[in-house]
Amino acid sequence: MKKVYVFICILFFILSKVNSQTNLTDSLQNIYMLHTKEDTAKVNLLNSIAYNLYTIDIEKTFFYAKESFELADKLNFLKGKAESLRLIGIYYTITANYPMALENLQMSLKINEEISFKKGIADCMNSIGIVYNRQGNSETALGYYHKAMKLFEELGNQNSVSYCLNNIGVIHYETGNYTKALDYYLKSLEVNELLGNNDEAAIGLNNIGEVFMKLKEYDKAIDYFQQSLKFSEEIGDSYGISYLYKDFGTVYLETNDYSKALNYSLRSLELAEEIDYFDIQKDIHLQLSEIYKNIRNYKEAYTHYLVYKKFSDSIFNKENVKKITGLEYQYKYEKEKQAIKAEQEKKEIILKEEAKYQRNLRNLFIWAFIIVLLLVFVVLRLFLLKKKTNEVLLNQKQEIEANNIQLNEQNEEIQQLNEELQSANEILFEQKEELKEALKDLKDTQSQLVQSERMASVGVLTAGIAHEINNPLNFIQGSKYSIEKYIKENLTLHSEQLNPYLTMLDEGIERTSEIIKSLKSFCSSNNDQKSDCDIHSVIDNCLVILRNQFKKKVQIVKKYTDAPFTIKGNEGELHHVFFNILLNALHAIKDMGLISISTKIKNDNLLITIKDNGEGISEENIHKVLLPFYTTRAPGEGTGLGMSIAYKSIKDHRGSIDYKSKKSEGTSVVVSFPIN
16 A cells, blocks of 8 residues: 555656756655655665755755665665765765765766666766866866767767756866857757756856856846846756856956946855855855955955955865865764654654554445445446447548548649649750750851851862962063063163062062962961961961051051960961951941050960950940850841851960950950960
8 A cells, every 4th residue: 555655656746847846855855754665766766855955955965865875785776876876976076075076976887887777877977077077177077078978869868968068068168168168058058948958058058158258248148147047046046046146246347347246246155155155155255355356445355365265275175174064964964864763753653543544444445335336337337338339430430531531642642743743844844945045056056157168168269269360470470570681681771760660560469479378378277287377477467468448547556576476276267366356456447546466475375465446345245245146237247257256266276365345445355375
């Protein structure tokens, strides 16, 4: 009967976890008073009470943990013994007795490893990391934290993972790596908010506030401190509240708000002294000393500084206080143990009286039980009838649900088919657009091929004409020599009058030869074979061919470099490039104008700059100059393919072309070819 009662009490405890931590601890203590049997359940109960008390009353934590250890040792209950040792280690950690803390925690870790209890191992590693961090050994502490976090992740224990993340953030904060600290704090806070852990969220918010305080972002720091204080007050965390009061004091001290700084620091000290929070008292006294110094109350500043020095004394703070505190807690432990024993004896007497009363009621319960059985039979009969009716209704409901499922599946299939059809339409549309683009490219290519074929035909025709003109020219050249010889031999007296005519004849023959030579060079294709091409000669040949068009209205100014200006290339294609550039420059000049041609070598490149002072090209059309079929000339006067083909020839020679132009000011074209 007692086991059933204890089970009901424990079940009630689990369901009542939504209450505050103090109410939870009170419930556990009440269960403990009723649980008189010395078994493993009592060990676990003592450990639960000790764990839930460490943020409220550290003295009672030590008391219950030590009693748990003694009982677990007596029962040889290794798991309970390991947990009680860990809780004793936590007590020594909070009271700053770090050697004793490490001793108990290492013993707990060893037992957990022997019984392969992964959660116990992870809890111990995390607690050991805290001790090493408080001793200033951050590197060792980080090692334990990361090992613990890995185990907690394997166990799926998100609460403990968030705790480890927070502890790692503390170490990065204390070593000055505030960016990493903030990253770990925020990860820890995110997990705690998802889990609804207000106690851990309070710690995380406080830590984030301290990072922003270090970064001098005081408004953010105060905001996070206020959020943390709200949670700490809700869960009754006296240590956290005392620590937050100190942080508020620090923020207001750094922002020179000494009134608020003094108020929060005094409240922090008062609470820390009330709960024997030794670790923080030293820092608060130093903070108060600084505040009083700033408000010129040097007497109080000196008083608090002396107390700070007293806490800093290693012999007093690290040894004597620990020993005295340990003796006091041992005495209180023994005293409370005796009080609890007396209370248990009193409750046993009450329980015996209750047992006697229960025996008297038992017979009444038997008769009541018989009556209840009869009622149960009637109710059961009615229940069976109702059950049969419900089964019929359930079958009908299942049929309706099956029909609904079938309809849903059909709807999903229809929706899937619609999606596939839509996807197919999109693919067809994309293919249609690609075909349009391909057709456009094909038409452009076809036009260029037609133009190229026409140019090739014109080149063949021009070369033939040049060859045919060259033969009569040779006859004229031969006849001219014969005339000169005849004049010298027979018309010596008239030679002075005839010489000007002979000179004019020489000039005509020379100019005709020059034109024929330029035409041959312009029409040369060499079957795509590359040869050494003198760019200066190519430009001069093009000027000869165009001379008849610009001789009356355009002045040509040439500034050629003296350095060799030759590249490997197709001479016919190069003639076509510069012929089209010069022709466009010529067409841009409506009346009188100037075309300047300059060449130079820069960074192993031949640079040819051709400028005109013609009409220029508008900004919106400058990018269209090299596109196929773009022309500013009237319909029928140009195909718009000249510069497009020229651009391809430039690229074939690994060169580049750049246009700069302003409307009504002229155009500058720079062509570049690599020397090698």
